[in-house]
Amino acid sequence: MAEIGRTLRAAGQVGLGAALAFAGTTHLTTAREEFQAQVPSWFPADPDAVVLASGVVEIGLGAALLATWRQPARAVVGATAAAFFAAVFPGNIAQLTEHRDAFGLDTDAKRIARLPFQAVLIAGAVACTGVTKVVREKTTNRT
Template sequence: MTVLRTIARVLLGLFLLAAGIAHLSVLRTEFRAQVPPWMPLDADLVVLASGVVEVVLGLALLLAPAGRARSVVGIVVALFLVAVFPGNVAQYVEGRDAFGLDTDRARLTRLFFQPLLVLWAWWSTRPASLERRGTIEG
């Protein structure tokens, strides 16, 4: 199970790193579609800031040592994914196209993947010691 969690953590780290770089470059305009109009900050600033955060979190997932530090990174990543969820909801509610999500059905379907990403962040970074103590089933 440890190997599977490591693979999952590395994949999530690479995904966040790539998404962060895309925020800062080639998909900057697409990511603006996810910034709700009620956000009191400039949409481009939100995209750039979230891109930097994603790069940092992706690197942290890849580089954090096992144990408490990695667990903390997983919790921070999970909280970040919860924090950006309103942007995904706004994209659906307001019918804004981005990333090939050009129908209400596609935008709605995407919403169901965010909780899976949150669980992925938590599961892939939790300490193996919790399983050894019998606290959490593998």
């Protein structure tokens, strides 16, 4: 049973890494304008520069997820990916509150329905890389 859990976590890590690398690549190429719709109007930077920078970060995180398998480095990469997903969440909120169409999200109902998926990405990054287990072990070893 433990072997199944390891296999599922590894598959999740590979899937998330590949998805991040792919999404990052589209930030730099085919979906650049779509991603600009998610940059909040209040953010003090050029939307295109934000999209390009976040694309590079996504490619780096994706590569790190695909290449990092030993703990605790694996958990650090997972925690970093989770933090990235949390950091870009205001963009999803901005897309809703500023009523911006992108990626087929052309109604507020669709934009609202998308919001919970960011929590799924965060939880997935934490779960597939063993963040909770490493934190628990490090905390337990301190006492």
